[in-house]
Amino acid sequence: MKGNAKCYADLRAYCETLPIVDCHDHSGECGPKYEDPIQVILNGYFPSDIQSASSDAAIIALQDKERSLEDRWPILERAWKRTCHTGYAQVTRRVLKKFYDEDTLTLETLYRIREKLLDLTDPETFDHILAEANIAARILDIWPDTRKVLDGSLELTPRGRLAISLPGFHAVRNYEEVQGVGRVVKRVITSLDEYLAACREIFEGHKRYGAVTFKDQSAYSRSLAYGNPTRAEAEAVFNWFMEDPRRSASYPDGVKPLDDYLFHEFMRMARDLDLPVQIHTGHMAGIRNDIAKTNAVGLTKVIELHQEVRFDLFHANWPYGGELIYLGKNYPNVSLDFCWANIIDPIYCQNLFKQALSAVPHGKIHGYGSDFGGSVERAWAHAQIARDNIAIALSDLVELDYLSLDEAKEVAHAWLFGNANEFFRLGL
Ligand SMILES: [Zn+2]
Numbered sequence: 001m002k003g004n005a006k007c008y009a010d011l012r013a014y015c016e017t018l019p020i021v022d023c024h025d026h027s028g029e030c031g032p033k034y035e036d037p038i039q040v041i042l043n044g045y046f047p048s049d050i051q052s053a054s055s056d057a058a059i060i061a062l063q064d065k066e067r068s069l070e071d072r073w074p075i076l077e078r079a080w081k082r083t084c085h086t087g088y089a090q091v092t093r094r095v096l097k098k099f100y101d102e103d104t105l106t107l108e109t110l111y112r113i114r115e116k117l118l119d120l121t122d123p124e125t126f127d128h129i130l131a132e133a134n135i136a137a138r139i140l141d142i143w144p145d146t147r148k149v150l151d152g153s154l155e156l157t158p159r160g161r162l163a164i165s166l167p168g169f170h171a172v173r174n175y176e177e178v179q180g181v182g183r184v185v186k187r188v189i190t191s192l193d194e195y196l197a198a199c200r201e202i203f204e205g206h207k208r209y210g211a212v213t214f215k216d217q218s219a220y221s222r223s224l225a226y227g228n229p230t231r232a233e234a235e236a237v238f239n240w241f242m243e244d245p246r247r248s249a250s251y252p253d254g255v256k257p258l259d260d261y262l263f264h265e266f267m268r269m270a271r272d273l274d275l276p277v278q279i280h281t282g283h284m285a286g287i288r289n290d291i292a293k294t295n296a297v298g299l300t301k302v303i304e305l306h307q308e309v310r311f312d313l314f315h316a317n318w319p320y321g322g323e324l325i326y327l328g329k330n331y332p333n334v335s336l337d338f339c340w341a342n343i344i345d346p347i348y349c350q351n352l353f354k355q356a357l358s359a360v361p362h363g364k365i366h367g368y369g370s371d372f373g374g375s376v377e378r379a380w381a382h383a384q385i386a387r388d389n390i391a392i393a394l395s396d397l398v399e400l401d402y403l404s405l406d407e408a409k410e411v412a413h414a415w416l417f418g419n420a421n422e423f424f425r426l427g428l
Helices: 008-017 037-042 046-053 056-062 069-083 087-100 107-114 122-132 144-151 177-183 192-209 231-242 256-273 296-304 321-330 346-359 376-399 405-423
Strands: 020-025 135-140 160-165 214-215 278-279 309-312 332-335
Touching: 008 376, 020 278, 020 376, 020 405, 037 046, 037 056, 037 069, 037 087, 037 107, 046 056, 046 069, 046 087, 046 346, 056 069, 056 214, 069 321, 087 376, 122 135, 122 214, 122 376, 144 177, 144 321, 144 346, 160 192, 177 231, 192 231, 192 256, 214 256, 231 256, 278 405, 296 309, 296 321, 321 332, 321 346, 376 405
Parallel strands: 020 135, 135 160, 160 214, 214 278, 278 309, 309 332
Antiparallel strands: none
């Protein structure tokens, strides 16, 4: 992508020189080792667009490596022609160009790719691509073996900093899930107090390990509109399932008082540990999920109550940009995070970056997060698109005489690196 402004090339070249903070990724291990050329095309999020443009049966057929390329190509060709202009497709196109030297997608392309499939399992290869993307650090939400975090033996993928994966701790619905948490600290839990104490101990252990933030993506399976139930209401649910290990609290109403109560308790722990809280808002991976429950505006009461907790609201709340701008502008404890959003919808981000600059203090914006698991070649492509989006947005504003080119460079530095470095205390 290219901007129209006279200073675009200058600003884009400057962005290329900047190290960037990857505010959100899921790379628990290095990889993958590609075994199928169609996997190269369909890795990451792109399968969702292909599925949306074809059918469930088509995506299953395409991902079946046992079927020949000749057999699958007509299905892929038809779907590709219908979806090759989305942001996700842009990632695939850039990967094809950079790592396989291919400009177009044909059956012959797949034959050539088959001869040079990437193996990203080697940490050095993985790190080399991160270096090319100039990704200085990445915040990893990887649901690790918690025991390894506590004893310090967990090894992170290159340039990684750990996030504390929160949802499993407050979505507990039965005895067994509670004891799963208890086993981490080698205790059998019998009460809500004991459960909270175990959680606190685990989170403190994460901080000692080096965790830089909490991360919560509960919006996939529940509304972000947390209530504020009493302890008695929460304890009634907890005690109900604890007194009979065969019971399980029902979704969503049965478990809600406990889930909501625990979430608030964990916000207090985040405050005490002085760690920010990253929250998934907006669009969800996969297809066919309910978007209304993920709108960041649902968090208003949480944000207002927990003034001393610093919230990092994810994915530019796509497609609810207006609500996100409002929250960022009005609450000192809210930052806007464009992780993943730069490829969900590049044009939305270009527009929202502009709007954010004019409405939200620019020191509260985090511009990039790759949000893949492995697939570091896609993180490279994603970083390129994020740099494009920021350079396009800011150079357009320079053209408007809204700010000078030097000021635009300062903002680009803050959005790609400085703000996140400070917010997450990465010490880079
Ligand atoms: Zn994610």
